[in-house]
Amino acid sequence: MFATLVKKRDFYAGGLMTLFGAAVTLDSMTYTLGTLTHMGPGMFPLMLGCTLTFVGVLILATAVVSPLTDNENILPRKREWRGWGCILAGPILFIILGEYFGLVLATFACVFVPALGDRTATLKGSFYLASGVTFFGVLLFVYVLKIPFPMFRLGH
């Protein structure tokens, strides 16, 4: 039975929620609980943690009783590692380049890299798109909305 159970998506969904709920419950005990009349900071998280653990167990239970369907893969059939990687890399590059080189380079990278995540993207097309967004974006945020972010800088 356990062998089919570990194939089910809900097994992981329920398990994740149970673990998370348990972690919250344990952590909330480290804060002052107080009494029901004078609740301390830990009481409400404790209640939520218990609820989440309970719901997680219920999801696990439905995974046990429901039959195995043919669509239990957690990852989609086509894995878009490049797409996912590029999308996550965009804002991370925005942070790094923004901190050290300023808004223009950060913006360019934040559009250019995610654009490359599309299977049909070309370097040239992504370059044009990134340049266009950078131009209008910087115009809008620096000159119209005036956010305090230098366009260019070197070092922190």
Added chain:
Amino acid sequence: MFETALTDLWYGFGVALEPHNIMWCFIGVFAGNMVGVLPGMGALATISILLPLTFGIKPVGAILMLAGVFYGSQYGGAICSILLNLPCHPPHAVTCLDGFPLTKKGRGGAALGITVISSFVGASWGITEMIFLAPILVTVALKFGPAEICSLMLLGLLAGSTLARGSPLKGVAMTVLGLLIGIVGSDIETGTPRFTFGIPNLFDGVEIVALALGLFGIAEFMKSVNQLSEVDTKYTNVKFKDLRPTREEFRRAVPAMFRGTIIGSLCALIPGTGPTIASFISYATEKKISKTPELFGTGMIEGVACPEASTHSSVQGDFIPTMSLGIPGDAVMALILGALMIQGIVPGPQLISEHPDIFWGLIASFWIGNIILVVLNVPMIGLWVKLLTIPYKFLYPSAMFFVAIGVYSTNNDMFQVGETVLIGLIGYLLLLLDFHPAPVLLGFVLGPRFEENFRRAMLISRGDILVFVKHPISAVFIGLCVLLIVMQIYVRLRAPKALPTEMVLPTDRKVPEAAE
């Protein structure tokens, strides 16, 4: 009552017709209409992106604009459904069933024309409902003590998480997760930092913009990347003169329109059943009462008019519990409530009396916005149709920039951008595990107020947990909560799979949906 409502409405028009407010309303509905048309973009992502830009403007303008995005996107979403057969906006998924066959028959323009009329009729009814119902709700709600507020919030959270799409249990799990994220930061009463992992940037709590853009921006982009194929533009050549329906089509659409409006306005009153469910129920009803149910799916104009009217009536009605009680019914409303709170306005029944400019200005702007939308959609249909051809591969990278800069500009803090990336990654994992992230936002927005009222109720009752069933009004809410849970269990045990909404949805098409 009728007279006071009219005076207040008159005052509201005064607010909404101020030039800058008209401008914000126009920007909102225009942006909404645009993202509604674009396949793969949703109102939620757009409102989250625009949210940080509204910090600098006055509360009234900000709310008018963000609300405009929501109902504006409903007008645009229908175009996408009817001409491209892409159900990428959940409330308009059923419109595909009869809208696209009409397009294939060459009557796509007429379907769009009927859609605009139905939308306006539905929206008008929804707004009228709000004018009269909201003040009544407020007079009742002002008598509520902490115990009543608490149980009402519990009911709202339960309904929002179990009646929405997907498994009810997973919905509850997401709501609790949202409540927990709402706890991060310093405790209101003692100042103890909770779940901050010692990071000072988290002492003020998780930023709503970071949460929303992570869940509905980055996670959605990760889900949709490389999933949307090039759209088929064979049928998208629609011009202004094509919009005119024939006399026969109009005669058939009118009764359907009114039925849809009524269904939508009823659905709006139940928290959690937003426009999506309203449109599904109304399509099913229309099919049931029709003399020729077998013709549905082959291009019946009623199958377009009814769900569209109900969507719009429910969209406007959704604002009733949000603005009068401070209890949002879905994630979009939670965001708008979040926007109010960022502006320093406490949501709740006192909102109408303390900030009449916001409440009545918003209602008046609904009329103005809907009229602008009709004007935008009828003569300018050619422009929107052209927008349909913008490929997703250009959209999401551009949106990534707005996500990054938007989150940064909330506090001028790079830490928030990192927070968004992390939330986006977790959000995608949750999506893969079949969790719908919308209730997270609901829990997050209500969380702090829920805890505060809960603590207060316990303090007043001297630690008696039974206070929630001892007060009669509160007991009614708790009773409804129990009824809701029992109903869910009953439905699940009786018919494990066949939900009516899933039966009418075309299952052969797998198109990634943008969050509502």
